Each structure stands twice: as C-alpha cells, then as structure tokens.
Amino acid sequence: MSKSLECTAIAPKNPLLNASRAGNLPHVPGIRAGDYIFLSGMVPIDPATGERSHGPIAEQVRITLSNMRHMLESAGSSLDRVVRVHVVLADISHMAEMDRVYREFFPVDPPARTAWSMQLRFGNGCEIECVALAG
Amino acid sequence: MREVIAAPLPGLDLRQHYGHHQSPAIRAGGLIFCSGMLPIDAQTGERCHGTLTSEAHVIFRNLKLLLASAGSSLDRLVQVHALIYDSIEYDVLNRVYRQYVVNGPPARSVWTAQIEAGFKIELDVVAAA
C-alpha cells in the first residue's frame, strides 16, 4: 500500500553553509526522502566566510539562491530539479527586486513559487526554502 | 493513492470542533501531509493556550498520536514549518523542539506568522509514511 521511504540527511560540501551545525540547531540543512529533497530555509550567508550578508536585497537573494544551488548540487540534485520554492521577505516592497534576481536562477520552466513577507530573524532580508527532485 | 488519516482522538477533529474544512492528514506518494497542528486537547478539542513551551508540548503530543495512527512517527519527520507568533521566542522554540525531534532531525523553516486563535505556535509537518 504505502512504501516506506528511505530518509537521509544531506549536507553542503562547503561546511560554512551548514547553518544547522554552526548554530547547533535542531535541524539538518536538508533531507532526502525517497524521490524528494526538502531543504531547510536558507538565509544570505557569505560562502567564503560563513558570515551573514546584509547588503541590498538583490545581493541577499543572489547569495541565498547561489547557496541553494550549492546545497542541491552537494546532494546530487540541481536548481532545475526544484519543484517548489517558498520565498519569505522581511520587507514586502522587495518583491520586484527579488523576482528580478530569482529569474536569473530559474530562467526556464520555473518551479512553483509562493512569496510573502514575515518578520525574519537576525536582520535577514530573505529566507528561502525549496523542495526538489532527487538526482 | 490518496488516503485520509482520520483523527485518532475526537479532539483532533478540527472540522467537527471548529468547522475547519480539512482532514487531519493525508497519505500519498509515500509521504504524510499533516494539517497545521495546534495546541488543542486531543480528547475534548479545547484550546490550550499557554506559553510557547506549554503549547509546543501539546502540539508534539498530538503529532505523536496522529503520526502513530498513520503508521509513522516523529522520527520520520521530513519537513517542518514551525510557525511562531514572534521571532523573539526562537530559542524557546528550539529548547522544546529538541526534546521531541531527537534522531536525525528533519528539514525545518521557522516562520513568524499570525496564528489562529492567538496561539503562539503551530507546526506544519510532512513525514515519511
């Protein structure tokens, strides 16, 4: 009837992007469950230093999506296998800027997306999570 | 293909108690999609307002029951959206969360949102069947 999915945690090849481990937080950067990969929410972290990036929103979105690409590729997947994205912005007026950068990463046949605004922690301008098909 | 997981205890039937047009959970494609779980009494359906910690305990206990009735468990959580009413309670959330999500924790995003009935926390989860 229902198959029992095998679930394994995934981790980025760049350890500076492992916010779960760095912050000793009770989650994994992502998890593979059967044919799917679920990523935890990602925020703008400079992949060279592991520090938060608080530049303009376009830069924050670009960094976050680059890191997401890295995370997926570390797990044998890729941006073009993403099926669903949730984009949370600290400031709803950043939607257009976010969308402009977003389209650079998902230029053709983009995944399903929902974008909205909420209070975000630590002054982050965006937080982005996704579901992707495993490689 | 698409199987409804009924409320394992009467209080968890939010449709009956609150007119929420939703099933407690749906199993499909090897995954269990749960409706947002709230701090309500599993027997009576009464709201259990309290601190974020006390509300979280009620929610996790309810999820344990619901997932067990679906043949799954908190150990098989795949994705969690933790909705909290104010990001100031982030550390409080983590403290209680750790008590229930012990082995191989799932992917998680913590969202600060307006939750129904003035609750401080709601958990929206997907588990492996």
Add this chain to the structure above:
Amino acid sequence: MAVRGGDFIFVSGLTAIDLRTGERMCGTTASETRQVLDNLRQLLEAAGSSLERVVKVNALLHSMLEASNMNEVYVRFFPDPPPARTVCGAKLPDGCKVIIECTALA
C-alpha cells in the same frame, strides 16, 4: 504555476487574478478566495489532476480575522474528504487578501 515532480503536482501560491488577462481581481477575502480556487481548479484540470486529488493546502491571509470568510468559500470547492491544510496570517504582496498554494497527486 503548476509543476509536475514525481507523483505530485506542485502549484504556486495563487492570487486573485484573471488567468487570461493577468488582471488583479481585488475584492473581499471571500471574493478573492473564490477567484483563487476557480483558478486552482482550472490549473489542476489542465495538468490532468483535480481538486479531489489535492493532498495539502497552505493558505496565507492578510489577517487571521478573515479565516472564517475564507473557509466559507473554501468549503464549497473541496469535496469530502478535504485535503490537509495550514492557514496563517502574513504580509502579502500587492494588497492581496489571500494566497493559496497546494500539492496534488498527478
């Protein structure tokens, strides 16, 4: 707006727009919910699925005070037994009152 992946179809958060023209159909939470769910039905059917095959819905409202207004319309679209659902309040773009996304079986 609807993407097939494995066993599922993942639908973007939908707002109250005219699907043909893209024009925003602002209104009350109830009228916007109706437009959104009409759009959802169309999108799912075009993808070979249907409202009956939806497994999970996430509904974002500009205010949780409007939850019952949304629910009253929602009830009329999803037949028994309804999908799993989570509803919360957040700041939505373009003055939208409601955004609804879902995951359905292909």
